[in-house]
Amino acid sequence: MTVSPLPRRGIALEGRDRPGRVLRVSSHPETGRTILSIWEDNTCRATVRLSPADAAELIGALASSIAEANQLKEFGNNVS
Numbered sequence: 001m002t003v004s005p006l007p008r009r010g011i012a013l014e015g016r017d018r019p020g021r022v023l024r025v026s027s028h029p030e031t032g033r034t035i036l037s038i039w040e041d042n043t044c045r046a047t048v049r050l051s052p053a054d055a056a057e058l059i060g061a062l063a064s065s066i067a068e069a070n071q072l073k074e075f076g077n078n079v080s
Helices: 052-074
Strands: 009-013 021-028 033-040 043-050
Touching: 033 052, 043 052
Parallel strands: none
Antiparallel strands: 009 021, 021 033, 033 043
């Protein structure tokens, strides 16, 4: 698979556990989808196309995860 440039409406987040691994999040309003893709170096390994409802559910899950991690830190548990 060839490398496609990240769209103007998106972000690339480097993985912390493996060099060269990147999560791309790109917005495609023309199709009503948000695309998540996992890259290793210049190769796309997987994609998921989210509807607006799916993206909202993912945002909620991420927010809950962050809140739980912050609560554990407050109580002295080491979370990394």
